[in-house]
Structures are given as structure tokens and as C-alpha cells.
Amino acid sequence: MIEVTDARKRYGTVDALDGVSLSVRSGASLGLVGTNGAGKTTLFRLLVGHETPDAGSVRVAGVDPTDGTRVRERVGYLPEDAGFQPALTGEEVLGYYADMRGVEAPRVETLLSVVGLPGAGDRPVGGYSNGMNRRLGLAVALLGDPDVLLLDEPTAGLDPAGVDAFNRVVERVRDERAVTVVLSTHVLSEVEALCDRVAVLDDGTLRTVGTVDEVTRSAGDEVTVTARYEDSEAVAAATEAVREALADPDVSAGERTLELAVESVAVTDALGAVVETDPESVSVDEPDLEAAVREAVAPGGERR
Numbered sequence: 001m002i003e004v005t006d007a008r009k010r011y012g013t014v015d016a017l018d019g020v021s022l023s024v025r026s027g028a029s030l031g032l033v034g035t036n037g038a039g040k041t042t043l044f045r046l047l048v049g050h051e052t053p054d055a056g057s058v059r060v061a062g063v064d065p066t067d068g069t070r071v072r073e074r075v076g077y078l079p080e081d082a083g084f085q086p087a088l089t090g091e092e093v094l095g096y097y098a099d100m101r102g103v104e105a106p107r108v109e110t111l112l113s114v115v116g117l118p119g120a121g122d123r124p125v126g127g128y129s130n131g132m133n134r135r136l137g138l139a140v141a142l143l144g145d146p147d148v149l150l151l152d153e154p155t156a157g158l159d160p161a162g163v164d165a166f167n168r169v170v171e172r173v174r175d176e177r178a179v180t181v182v183l184s185t186h187v188l189s190e191v192e193a194l195c196d197r198v199a200v201l202d203d204g205t206l207r208t209v210g211t212v213d214e215v216t217r218s219a220g221d222e223v224t225v226t227a228r229y230e231d232s233e234a235v236a237a238a239t240e241a242v243r244e245a246l247a248d249p250d251v252s253a254g255e256r257t258l259e260l261a262v263e264s265v266a267v268t269d270a271l272g273a274v275v276e277t278d279p280e281s282v283s284v285d286e287p288d289l290e291a292a293v294r295e296a297v298a299p300g301g302e303r304r
């Protein structure tokens with residue numbers, strides 16, 4: 001459905017995309033994450049045909065995105081900075097974009113209900129909350145029932161309830177319409193909730209791409225058990241006890257804490273040994289997507 005092959009885009013001296021290859025099959029959902037300035041918006045602009053690559057190729061739904069109408073009909077795009085004339089009502093906004101994109105006039109009330117804005121169509125959008133505006137942007141992207149939905153940081157700046165409302169709509173649309181979704185975000189829990197694959201873009205280069213599970217596991221298999229004690233003497237005694245209980249443990253002692261790094265298969269034994277030392281509290285940190293993305297962007301902890 002989406003096929004990007006060795007795409008390059010340079011602005012002046014900046015390689016916004018430095019040879020990116022990526023494919024997203026029909027009906028799949030891809031989370032695009034990365035640092036600020038990584039090239040996410042540039043990639044969206046190529047996918048939607050607002051820019052052409054300097055080299056490489058981009059195909060969306062089997063066509064070249066710069067191929068005007070054909071792509072506009074099949075691709076819905078919510079840009080990062082989408083904003084609407086405040087004096088227009090929700091209905092007028094939808095009508096305006098339907099005309100502009102040359103798609104059939106929508107059943108406005110149905111579309112507004114889909115995005116959780118029933119009854120708001122006759123109100124000026126200047127009076128909408130941030131979250132309502134984003135969901136109206138999603139309704140605009142859904143005009144013409146596209147096969148592909150491109151969402152560039154759609155929940156940036158929304159409060160938790162707004163994020164939740166937006167993502168519930170995306171989830172429903174994805175499941176009910178079998179639409180292919182590419183979503184860029186800095187919020188990794190959104191990727192875990194909404195996407196089956198994740199791509200990490202950094203400095204114009206794709207550092208890693210895979211299923212959310214594959215990428216999460218790429219951070220390594222290490223679990224950290226942290227135990228807290230009332231004083232340094234208790235920490236020293238616990239460290240000693242853990243060293244006796246486990247074979248060659250990777251243990252480090254702080255002022256009031258003990259940290260034990262183990263492979264995930266050994267976590268039950270490690271926890272057992274730590275609990276025996278009667279700590280005030282114990283916590284377990286497992287590898288997660290955030291750690292994997294950090295590692296992909298800066299292997300070994302060094303920022304490029």
C-alpha cells in the first residue's frame with residue numbers, strides 16, 4: 001500500500017531524509033517515532049505529494065503521490081499544523097475541504113459522529129476545544145473514505161482526555177474501515193495502543209523498523225530489580241545476601257538502594273533473593289519500547 005524506496009530529500013545543507021526505505025501493507029498501522037527534526041513531517045509531505053523526493057521513489061496505493069487527484073481521493077492527511085478559519089462552522093469546514101479535494105459531499109452529520117463531534121457541526125470552529133479541532137481535522141482527513149490515513153503528531157499538545165478521545169476514534173476507524181494508518185508521535189504508549197509496527201527515524205535515517213514486539217525486544221532482555229532499604233548498613237547486608245544466593249549477580253549498591261540486573265528468564269529467582277533481604281520496597285523495570293527507541297537513536301547511550 002505504501003512503498004518508499006531509498007527516498008532522499010535535502011533542504012539547503014540539511015538531509016531531511018537521507019535514503020529512507022519503508023513499506024506498509026494494506027490495512028496495517030505504522031507508528032513513526034523519532035527525535036525533533038528527524039524527518040517525519042518531510043516523509044509525510046512526500047507521501048501526500050506536497051514534495052517530491054530528490055532521489056528514490058514513493059508509491060502510495062499504487063500511484064505516485066504527486067499524481068494529483070488520484071492520490072487525493074485515496075489518501076487522508078492530517079498535517080501537524082492543521083488549523084481552520086475560526087468563523088467557519090464544522091459543517092462549512094467539511095464542505096470546503098470536500099470541494100477542494102474534489103470528493104463527494106460528505107454525509108456531514110455521520111462523519112462528525114464518527115469523530116465524536118455529534119451536534120457540533122453548526123458551531124464556529126473558533127469555539128471548539130483543541131481536541132475538538134484535531135478531531136475535526138481527522139474528519140477532514142476521512143473525507144472521501146480514504147484507503148490511507150496519514151496523521152502527523154495528531155495528539156501533540158492535547159490533554160490526556162483529548163488524547164484518549166482522539167485515539168479511540170483512530171482505533172475505531174482503523175478497525176471498522178480497514179484503513180492503512182501511518183501515525184507520527186512522540187508518545188510511545190500511542191504506538192503500543194494503535195500500531196502493529198513501529199519505525200524509528202533519526203537524523204533523516206531509518207534506524208529500525210519492525211513489529212512493536214520486535215523493536216521492544218531489540219533493547220535487550222535485561223530486567224532491573226531495584227530494592228530500597230532504611231540505611232546503607234541494610235543495603236550492605238542485602239548485597240552480601242544476594243551475592244550468596246545468586247551465582248555471580250550483577251548487583252550494585254547505592255546509599256539506600258540495591259540494583260540487580262538480570263536476564264528476564266532469571267527474574268523470579270532474583271526477586272526471591274531480594275525479597276529474602278526484607279527491603280522496604282521492590283520495583284522491577286522491564287525492557288520497553290521507550291528504552292528500545294532511545295537505544296536505536298543513540299546506541300550505547302551516545303547521542304550522535
Ligand SMILES: Nc1ncnc2c1ncn2[C@@H]1O[C@H](COP(=O)(O)OP(=O)(O)OP(=O)(O)O)[C@@H](O)[C@H]1O
Nearest residue numbers: 011014015016034035036037038039040041042043
Ligand atoms: N522547508 C524546509 N526548509 C528548510 N529546512 C527544512 C524544511 N522542512 C524541513 N526542514 C529541515 O529538515 C529536517 C527534518 O524536518 P522535519 O520537519 O521533517 O522533522 P520532524 O521529524 O517532523 O520534526 P518534529 O518532530 O520537530 O516535527 C529538520 O532539520 C528541518 O529543519
